[in-house]
Amino acid sequence: MRVNCTVNGRPREADDVWEGESLLYVLRERLGLPGSKNACEQGECGSCTVRLDGELVCACLVAAGQAEGREVVTVEGLAELAAQRAPDAGAAGDQGRDGAQTAGLSPVQRAFVDAGAVQCGFCTPGLLVAADDLLARVPDPSDADIREALSGNLCRCTGYEKILDAVRLAAARAGETV
Amino acid sequence: MGTPRVPTGLPTDLPAGTGPAWAGPAPGGVGESTLRPDGTLKVTGEFAYASDLWHEDMLWGHTLRSPHAHARIRSVDVSGALATPGVRAVLTHADLPAATRYGLEIEDTPVLADGVVRYHGEPVALVAADHPETARRAAAKIEVAYEPLPVVTGEASALAPGAPVLHPGRTDAHARHVPHPNVVHRQPVRRGDVAAARARADVIVTGDYEVGMQDQAFLGPESGLAVPAEDGGVDLYVATQWLHADLRQIAPVLGLPEDKVRMTLSGVGGAFGGREDLSMQAHACLLALRTGRPVKMVYNRFESFFGHVHRHPARLHYEHGATEDGRLTHVACRIVLDGGAYASSSPAVVGNAASLSAGPYVVDAVDAEALALYTNNPPCGAMRGFGAVQACFAYEAQMDRLAAALGLDPVEFRQRNAMSEGAVMPTGQVVDSPAPVAELLRRVKAMPLPPERQWESAGGAADVRALPGGLSNTTHGEGVVRGVGYAVGIKNVGFSEGFDDYSTARVRLEVVGGRPVATVHTAMAEVGQGGVTVHAQIARTELGVEQVTLRPADTRVGSAGSTSASRQTYVTGGAVRHACEAVRERVLELGRARFGTYHPAWATAELLLEGGKVTTDGGEVLADLAEVLGSDAVDLELVWRHRPTEPFDLVTGQGDGHVQYSFAAHRAVVEVDTELGLVKVVELACAQDVGKALNPLSVAGQIHGGTTQGLGLAVMEEIVVDPVTAKVRNPSFTDYLIPTILDTPTLPVDILELADTHAPYGLRGVGEAPTLSSTPAVVAAIRAATGLPLARVPVRPEHLTGT
Amino acid sequence: MDFLRPGTWEEALAAKAEHPSAVPLAGGTDVMVEINFDHRRPEYLLDLNRIGDLYEWEVGERDVRLGASVPYTRIMENLRGPLPGLALAAHTVGSPQIRNRGSVGGNLGAASPAGDSHPALLAAGAEVEAESVRGTRLIPVERFYTGVKRNALEPDELIRAVRVRKADGPQQFAKVGTRNAMVIAVCAFGLALHPRARAVRTGIGSAAPTPLRARAAEEFLDAALAEGGFWDSGRDLPPSLVRQFGELAAGSCNPIDDVRGSARYRRHAVGVMARRTLGWAWDAYRGSERTTRCA
Structure with missing residues (x-):
């Protein structure tokens, strides 16, 4: 079957989609967007977290056909989304610890790099989409809020400590610019 | 999507604001928390994973x-x-x-x-x-x-008369000395007179312990x-x-x-x-x-559980003795590891378990034996801390029991017996670099404890997220008891027992667009640990350049050995430094040839590469690298080895088998819902000696990650194999649980840097030691909260409730 | 495999009538797992995502009519007042991502004994609104679960909504898992006080082939509360009474040993949760009684 949807603001079309395929497969294998990761394919790890019509979902549990006509935002579209939200913030790389490397990233992406929240990085795209969603809803989250919001995203490398740091850092930086 | 998506190299440049002119040690060099060169690719989703x-x-x-x-x-x-x-x-x-x-x-x-x-x-x-x-x-x-x-599932069925021999006609190196063909490898370690020591002991404690089969559960299948x-x-x-x-x-x-x-x-x-x-x-x-x-x-997650080896489950029998004044007299132990159907790295796991079986303690009389079985269970091999993790769980439980039997504080008792530099291992090997075991324990004990009843908000209401059971709303404080536990462990770094453990690095220095650029090429597998970050730092420190390009790891360069055994920063880091030193010498030769006649310092002074220039150790600039190199490139591929090791004697286990030892200590604070048997780890603090933190941010990340995997083994992680059919019962992330962010507590880390003069920059391998002591510390804390003996990990609610 | 995408409820019913083997797909949190892992290859997938009615709820006099696809997140955010037990249960489901997709209708359709919403529905009182081209029928939730992963739906029926009784007293929900988040129930317990009817209702999850009410415990407690005049006095419940309630709840279980927990543990844990949830609910009831009397 054919599936049409908007991904990161652009209309996309996938052909010859098998009816049992997930949105995750379509993104990764048909639309050239492998940023969303395939770690468990049963909604237990959050590595494939994307926004579907604005809601956080596991792309592995959305049938490709269910995405028909919907809007999807993946990790590849986070920077653009951040820029749309706050056209003045986010674009400049001056807040990062490493301007040369982190220009063009969304604030939460930059914070993950700066805080050392990335090791193998396989969980990172899903965590970024979830953390971005949290900070959009709750600009100054408590640690308990962060933990609850990220409780659907497994990380095997970091022990989560630097991930918490990264979300705190992104929130603090956003607070400074307001 | 016309071009294949395959790996490319990583440029690593310094922050734009740093500017080209600097003096002294290279910015972005060894010892700094520089950022990952692959970090940006990983946060944008562009980094090309194998899948x-x-x-x-x-x-x-x-x-x-x-x-x-x-x-x-x-x-x-x-x-x-x-x-x-x-x-x-x-x-x-x-x-x-x-x-x-x-x-x-x-x-x-x-x-x-x-x-x-x-x-x-x-x-x-x-x-x-x-x-x-x-x-x-x-x-x-x-x-x-x-x-x-018929299936073979454990020691009894593997060694029973008439047991099916899983690999008949073995011709491997261990086949000759094993007691039964279903034993992959067996390693005794004998030192001192255990019988005499036993006679002298005022207290003897024996125990049987069990470690379940843990999965690496890496997220990328x-x-x-x-x-x-x-x-x-x-x-x-x-x-x-x-x-x-x-x-x-x-x-x-x-x-x-x-x-x-x-x-x-x-x-x-x-x-x-x-x-x-x-x-x-x-x-x-x-x-x-x-x-x-x-x-x-x-592989999908289901297949991944069958697609790689796991941590060896183990049964361990220990006997410890001590005198009334709290000194260990002897350790006797037998460690049976289940290697499953194929050998994988079982022999190395046996070697580690046997040689490290007494832990980081001074004990003169040891009679240890470790062996790995062939069974029809899933094959087991390397997992972070291999062999040492299993032993540490058992000997640390024993240390607590001995302390209790002697009426001593468990930390104080450990400190009395803690090894230090110069100590002799049960293998006879002298520990010839810092071994600050007592100090690590002192540091975790000295950290402030988290407040009691930390789940209560200011108004007295319970935040279930901070309680055992978490969001599942099983307690608002009822039945909850706090416990505190300690543990310390010892892990070998690098490949042991005479293995020719080397690495290879190719380093190129040239001028591109007027700037000196170093290119580092190794076959080191960057698996997330941050080796790429460190290689760029080493090149900057050694060659005084800002810009370093890391080539993708491939087999066009010589072997880097495995990214395991906490060895890569030591061995491939050592190889990169070695190659950089050789490149530097070649550059200085070029400089002497070109400019030596202009300035006497070329011949007489200690010369350095700093800030893109050749300088004297007094700071005088002799030439720009760009001038020295011109259009030439210096390009060298060199092999580097650490000190050789030797095999353990097959009867006595004696031998200088290990390259380096690393040590970490943990203090765990837990709260246990004693009625429901649910555990919340409130804090898990670690102190570790890392010799030299080449990248402190990455070092802390390793300690956090290793600690959390140890927590997982303590309270939830186990591949459950049916004892009758030998089939795996939980090959999914629904039933093989790893800690979420709500299960993982605050992880304070205290990093010591006591240089090992035998190692590059004095560093000590970091990755595994924190996985060892985390598990026994958590279980000790649960024992303290519940008073239960708890001889098996993972601890399940059934164990805590007697159901 | 065919992918059916009805745009309206009527079209969905027609499709289900025409293809009774079609597997309804809403949040995908169960069905897609089975497809991803090759456990299921249905002939037809019946996508219900396009049917807006299923995502709506109405708060009526007596019931909340909860559209079958209303995600757990909406229940937590919007229905904590009328459906406190279900909202608590919703909060224990999977992860934020799962709660954005999973729904009570899906939980009922899967009819897993471990489904998190079942104990809350049983305790509150609910009817499943099952519909087909032949018409609509209301199935009391107690009779909806017919076996392990089996329910009372006819092959041509779909779940349109669940009519859950609005709370007239405190409700509680607790679930045991071996992890602090994102965990399938080892066992679960729901409890609702119904002061108007002077009744207590319960629900047990994952401790029998189907979710069920702890009837003996309910009857015991109803009688004891009436006899002791507790509903009026709002007095502390004697520990012996609470203990016996827990024991009876545990006695209602018929659990199995599996990889998630032992039967003995499940029975034990249900008893503990029954005691605790009763304590919390009764404290809340006493609190509200006091407030009412003062006012």
């Missing part, structure tokens, strides 16, 4: 696996699968072109099952098809007639892409821990010389030991060569 690879015309490979743990294969009929539209190849053992077995240490593992399957999930056949679903449907049509055989080449060879892009060990095993299976198998590391989504053995590597290459098309294989 992200793509190639025009590629096929999907799929593996048919055994539903039985032990069975004879009577027949295999692939005709239905071959007739499925979209299927391009089906392979069984009969189709293998050359070698049919491989193995990390012992070549006992069939590429595809050869008449017998020895564990649940063993690969039997391969399918390549246009779409993964086509491949799955075709695999389901392969008819395999199995005749189930096994995957890779094999692309057939015009020369009859194959290019393999894969997530692995050790490219050259893969190559050594794959090439004979393909019947190709090693230079026709070109391997490139693709993005690795974590490893922790689980990628040291082959998974889909040879399979994808076989399918690619058979079909003439690129073949991608990606």
